[in-house]
Amino acid sequence: MRRVICWSLDAFGIPAPGPNAAEVLPDIVFAPLLAFDRLGGRLGQGAGHYDRTLAILRARQPVFVIGLAYAGQEIAAVPMDAHDQRLDAILTETGYIEVARKGG
16 A cells, blocks of 8 residues: 655645644654753753653653763763653664663
8 A cells, every 4th residue: 555645834834734634653863952961860951842752652652762962971970850851762873772761
């Protein structure tokens, strides 16, 4: 079966799924960030868009979240609030970092 994706340009002129496109639930999300720590803490731009989206996705199914960063963006500890979503891994120019889970 061939799947047809309907694209349209978004507000920035970037091709994006159009209003009639089928809903797709990802298994993997790549998340940009400003800073990260080894426990999966992610500091973003501050608007909470990724945290809200990840919370909704994770309520529906498991989603593996990989933060994309430079190694120099690592800090000792990212301040986390209850609504903040943790990364499962981080990918930098120097390698892949598996997140250390508490109690795991």
